[in-house]
Amino acid sequence: xxxxxxxxxxxxxxxxxxxxxxxxxxxxxxxxxxxxxxxxxxxxxxxxxxxxxxxxxxxxxxxxxxxxxxxxxxxxxxxxxxxxxxxxxxxxxxxxxxxxxxxxxxxxxxxxxxxxxxxxxxxxxxxxxxxxxxxxxxxxxxxxxxxxxxxxxxxxxxxxxxxxxxxxxxxx
Amino acid sequence: xxxxxxxxxxxxxxxxxxxxxxxxxxxxxxxxxxxxxxxxxxxxxxxxxxxxxxxxxxxxxxxxxxxxxxxxxxxxxxxxxxxxxxxxxxxxxxxxxxxxxxxxxxxxxxxxxxxxxxxxxxxxxxxxxxxxxxxxxxxxxxxxxxxxxxxxxxxxxxxxxxxxxxxxxxxxxxxxxxxxxxxxxxxxxxxxxxxxxxxxxxxxxxxxxxxxxxxxxxxxxxxxxxxxxxxxxxxxxxxxxxxxxxxxxxxxxxxxxxxxxxxxxxxxxxxxxxxxxxxxxxxxxxxxxxxxxxxxxxxxxxxxxxxxxxxxxxxxxxxxxxxxxxxxxxxxxxxxxxxxxxxxxxxxxxxxxxxxxxxxxxxxxxxxxxxxxxxxxxxxxxxxxxxxxxxxxxxxxxxxxxxxxxxxxxxxxxxxxxxxxxxxxxxxxxxxxxxxxxxxxxxxxxxxxxxxxxxxxxxxxxxxxxxxxxxxxxxxxxxxxxx
Amino acid sequence: xxxxxxxxxxxxxxxxxxxxxxxxxxxxxxxxxxxxxxxxxxxxxxxxxxxxxxxxxxxxxxxxxxxxxxxxxxxxxxxxxxxxxxxxxxxxxxxxxxxxxxxxxxxxxxxxxxxxxxxxxxxxxx
Numbered sequence: 001x002x003x004x005x006x007x008x009x010x011x012x013x014x015x016x017x018x019x020x021x022x023x024x025x026x027x028x029x030x031x032x033x034x035x036x037x038x039x040x041x042x043x044x045x046x047x048x049x050x051x052x053x054x055x056x057x058x059x060x061x062x063x064x065x066x067x068x069x070x071x072x073x074x075x076x077x078x079x080x081x082x083x084x085x086x087x088x089x090x091x092x093x094x095x096x097x098x099x100x101x102x103x104x105x106x107x108x109x110x111x112x113x114x115x116x117x118x119x120x121x122x123x124x125x126x127x128x129x130x131x132x133x134x135x136x137x138x139x140x141x142x143x144x145x146x147x148x149x150x151x152x153x154x155x156x157x158x159x160x161x162x163x164x165x166x167x168x169x170x171x172x
Numbered sequence: 173x174x175x176x177x178x179x180x181x182x183x184x185x186x187x188x189x190x191x192x193x194x195x196x197x198x199x200x201x202x203x204x205x206x207x208x209x210x211x212x213x214x215x216x217x218x219x220x221x222x223x224x225x226x227x228x229x230x231x232x233x234x235x236x237x238x239x240x241x242x243x244x245x246x247x248x249x250x251x252x253x254x255x256x257x258x259x260x261x262x263x264x265x266x267x268x269x270x271x272x273x274x275x276x277x278x279x280x281x282x283x284x285x286x287x288x289x290x291x292x293x294x295x296x297x298x299x300x301x302x303x304x305x306x307x308x309x310x311x312x313x314x315x316x317x318x319x320x321x322x323x324x325x326x327x328x329x330x331x332x333x334x335x336x337x338x339x340x341x342x343x344x345x346x347x348x349x350x351x352x353x354x355x356x357x358x359x360x361x362x363x364x365x366x367x368x369x370x371x372x373x374x375x376x377x378x379x380x381x382x383x384x385x386x387x388x389x390x391x392x393x394x395x396x397x398x399x400x401x402x403x404x405x406x407x408x409x410x411x412x413x414x415x416x417x418x419x420x421x422x423x424x425x426x427x428x429x430x431x432x433x434x435x436x437x438x439x440x441x442x443x444x445x446x447x448x449x450x451x452x453x454x455x456x457x458x459x460x461x462x463x464x465x466x467x468x469x470x471x472x473x474x475x476x477x478x479x480x481x482x483x484x485x486x487x488x489x490x491x492x493x494x495x496x497x498x499x500x501x502x503x504x505x506x507x508x509x510x511x512x513x514x515x516x517x518x519x520x521x522x523x524x525x526x527x528x529x530x531x532x533x534x535x536x537x538x539x540x541x542x543x544x545x546x547x548x549x550x551x552x553x554x555x556x557x558x559x560x561x562x563x564x565x566x567x568x569x570x571x572x573x574x575x576x577x578x579x580x581x582x583x584x585x586x587x588x589x590x591x592x593x594x595x596x597x598x599x600x601x602x603x604x605x606x607x608x609x610x611x612x613x614x615x616x617x618x619x620x621x622x623x624x625x626x627x628x629x630x631x632x633x634x635x636x637x638x639x640x641x642x643x644x645x646x647x648x649x650x651x652x653x654x655x
Numbered sequence: 656x657x658x659x660x661x662x663x664x665x666x667x668x669x670x671x672x673x674x675x676x677x678x679x680x681x682x683x684x685x686x687x688x689x690x691x692x693x694x695x696x697x698x699x700x701x702x703x704x705x706x707x708x709x710x711x712x713x714x715x716x717x718x719x720x721x722x723x724x725x726x727x728x729x730x731x732x733x734x735x736x737x738x739x740x741x742x743x744x745x746x747x748x749x750x751x752x753x754x755x756x757x758x759x760x761x762x763x764x765x766x767x768x769x770x771x772x773x774x775x776x777x778x779x780x781x
Contacts, residue, residue, distance in 0.1 A: 073719045134746040152735070152736065200774070
């Protein structure tokens with residue numbers, strides 16, 4: 001049951017991720033991206049990391065996707081400008097080569113890699129639950145947690161600084 | 173988390189406190205002078221608390237380590253940031269736009285670099301890097317009305333985000349193999365395996381993309397000229413020094429703690445990067461007419477030089493890197509400081525034409541700029557010469573003849589374009605016209621004073637390097653005891 | 656595998672999954688069936704974008720105000736902050752006073768940022 005669910009979710013993730021890249025319409029890309037996030041959340045649940053799954057849906061599929069949609073609305077996506085912005089063939093070839101190289105390397109590496117040491121005897125299936133996660137976050141990983149608040153502060157000030165209307169400047 | 177941790181993190185806490193204080197002051201009432209004062213005082217207090225920590229070696233497991241290398245880098249970053257602040261006042265006072273957030277973002281960017289150099293764990297590393305990057309995104313695009321600032325900001329944003337993604341992917345692969353994210357434990361794992369697993373090598377390779385981007389070395393250097401050109405001159409000085417120096421500090425810590433020097437593959441990658449950086453940086457600078465772009469290519473080449481010392485992988489190499497970083501920081505600050513001094517309200521003084529006949533108009537500024545350029549070129553009696561000599565010594569010491577050869581060859585190439593700028597400054601111009609409005613002398617006092625100090629430091633280290641060498645040796649005593 | 660009250664396993668989510676499937680199934684069923692059994696009438700007026708409203712003029716793809724975006728960015732930041740609160744709240748008793756102070760420090764940083772944002776008038780809509 002879990003095995004087949006895993007393969008189904010993997011197929012769905014890959015399909016949706018490819019859809020993001022290959023869609024001509026950016027709105028479809030965003031919708032595919034949402035599907036990708038949901039299927040990734042499914043993976044997290046399979047790993048028994050429910051908190052991460054919920055966060056993934058709330059933050060990524062919820063909040064970040066709204067930002068994506070706003071960005072798309074900022075863009076000028078009329079038909080005539082779309083036509084003018086055709087990528088040159090050279091760009092496509094270069095992208096395919098560099099992406100393909102990474103793919104080849106990853107296949108070569110993962111083909112016979114020994115990943116992780118999983119010990120079924122001592123394995124704690126409850127490690128990804130919110131209590132254990134919270135306990136770790138507020139004891140061992142406290143410093144990064146407080147640093148994250150500084151990171152939020154930088155993002156806030158930076159966004160306000162760049163985004164705020166100047167007196168003599170016209171935004172749209 | 174113990175209470176003594178707070179004592180050792182005091183310089184960082186002061187920076188956070190100053191940033192929040194600045195933010196509150198900006199929220200209540202904007203005042204350029206007050207914010208400038210707070211920023212200066214915060215830097216001085218942070219340096220003072222750092223001096224108290226001198227000679228200690230303290231671990232905050234698993235994230236931070238406060239050893240000699242960390243304290244050296246913290247001091248370097250804090251002092252550099254102090255000089256950038258001093259240079260910024262006159263520069264931003266001339267401009268109409270809001271000036272106060274600049275200091276706030278500058279402090280936080282400095283904090284990010286400080287976290288970077290004392291981290292020994294991927295999580296602290298990444299948070300420090302992101303704080304630095306996010307602050308830099310807004311700093312680069314700070315003067316929004318400028319023609320090229322948006323372009324520079326967007327370019328840096330996209331490329332930095334992409335390189336962070338590579339870095340994260342690399343970290344994930346390293347974690348998948350070793351099962352740990354702290355540098356010493358990765359070192360322990362590496363001791364236990366006879367050869368580097370392929371997956372780990374790929375992880376390191378992907379991490380090099382992220383690290384290389386921040387260092388601005390070939391082939392991850394494409395952003396440098398555009399960003400240098402579009403960013404305000406003091407921010408350019410910050411990117412050229414603090415951002416790159418912080419990453420260099422981290423790289424050396426990672427390699428020495430994980431003991432990754434013994435892998436020929438990794439060393440080969442860095443050798444190729446070093447040679448390509450030196451060659452590309454110097455050759456692309458040759459025909460450059462824009463001073464900021466020229467300095468960008470020159471900094472690519474200089475990071476290549478630093479990598480030569482890094483590749484030595486022994487104590488002498490780290491000493492050489494430290495010394496060269498100090499010399500390069502002073503020189504870059506001085507050079508960009510001159511650019512900032514000469515800039516007017518519309519644009520930065522970045523064309524070669526702006527410098528033609530400078531000596532006859534402003535002899536003192538031209539003299540400082542000449543000294544800085546000579547130091548970049550590595551002419552004797554300047555800090556740059558001693559630094560380059562140190563690097564050569566470390567290269568010869570480990571018999572890296574190819575790198576040494578490239579270093580000498582590139583120094584000769586580099587001489588050409590530095591001399592070209594100097595020649596332009598001494599050229600006679602027909603009509604000597606002062607087109608800029610001269611600022612109130614008290615306003616430019618901070619800039620002028622900072623420039624004078626930088627010039628004196630440059631000559632002092634160039635003539636009498638022993639004191640700096642001894643300082644570095646003393647600090648490094650608590651770092652790399654294994655070598 | 657045996658599930659007790661203290662072990663949480665992915666298979667415990669089966670009821671939720673079934674409910675999702677039921678909800679989705681009903682929606683698809685309703686859409687498909689209404690299309691199949693409903694009458695279809697086409698005309699130029701009926702197929703217009705707003706059938707009974709003002710005649711549509713101009714292009715729908717006009718850029719929106721940046722203020723929406725600013726609000727959305729701030730929303731994301733505070734959204735993530737709230738998420739950090741959740742694992743803290745679950746462990747509130749276990750962490751004790753120390754955990755309380757840690758969270759106060761975290762919240763203070765963000766509240767100071769919030770004060771700055773309000774003072775700068777980002778949330779004001781004119």
